[in-house]
Structure formats: C-alpha cells, structure tokens
Amino acid sequence: MILGIITMSTFNNSTETSNDTDLIIESDVIMPSKVSRPGCEEDDRCYIPSQIVIEHGKQVIWINEDSAFHSVTSGFYGEPTELFDSGHLNPYQSFSFTFDEIGIYDYYCTLHPWMDGQVIVE
Numbered sequence: 487m488i489l490g491i492i493t494m495s496t497f498n499n500s501t502e503t504s505n506d507t508d509l510i511i512e513s514d515v516i517m518p519s520k521v522s523r524p525g526c527e528e529d530d531r532c533y534i535p536s537q538i539v540i541e542h543g544k545q546v547i548w549i550n551e552d553s554a555f556h557s558v559t560s561g562f563y564g565e566p567t568e569l570f571d572s573g574h575l576n577p578y579q580s581f582s583f584t585f586d587e588i589g590i591y592d593y594y595c596t597l598h599p600w601m602d603g604q605v606i607v608e
C-alpha cells in the first residue's frame with residue numbers, strides 16, 4: 487500500500503495568506519512524475535510497482551501523481567482487451583478496478599506506449 491500525499495494550496499484573497507492541507511489518498515499503484523517521457527520503462531518504473539499481486543475479489547487503486555494525463559487500460563498498446571479503461575486521468579486523479587477472476591492482467595497507458603504494468607490475481 488502506497489500512500490500518496492497531495493498538498494493542496496488554498497488562497498484567501500483578502501489576506502493573501504495560503505493554507506497548505508495535506509490529503510492522504512490511498513493507492514496501490516502510482517504513476518510517478520515524468521513518465522510522460524520515455525525512460526521509465528528501462529527500470530520498470532512507469533507504474534510503481536509495475537507488477538502487483540492481489541487476491542481475487544480485491545480492488546487495485548491507481549493514482550496519477552504526474553502533471554500529465556495518463557490512463558490505466560487493460561491489454562497491450564494497440565491491443566486493448568476492454569476489461570477496464572480509466573480514460574484520461576488528470577493529475578492526482580485515481581482509478582480503481584476490482585478483479586474477480588484469477589489471472590494475469592496486463593495494462594498500459596493509451597497516451598504513452600512505453601508505459602505498462604501487470605496485475606496478478608491469485
């Protein structure tokens with residue numbers, strides 16, 4: 487379990503002071519910053535962790551911690567399986583999917599062909 491920490495800044499116009507609020511968002515897999523450029527695939531860090539093992543019936547939560555859009559889409563680039571597709575995730579948006587069936591599920595990002603990951607359901 488990875489806890490992503492998001493700092494949200496809110497500004498009070500009348501006094502021009504800022505308040506930082508930390509939100510803890512539960513996630514299992516993160517899309518880290520700068521993965522919108524190739525390179526993360528060299529050490530398998532486009533999704534962290536790039537492979538996750540869960541029990542069937544459990545969900546996986548992904549969060550986009552990058553400043554670019556990403557997706558979590560089942561299958562391989564150019565060969566989606568249409569089991570799940572997050573669509574374009576905004577920065578700090580999350581997506582979850584519950585895996586009921588045992589199996590090995592590959593997924594990728596529709597925007598960045600080098601980004602891939604795998605969920606193993608036992």
Ligand SMILES: [Cu+2]
Binds near residue numbers: 521595601
């Ligand atoms: Cu991407």
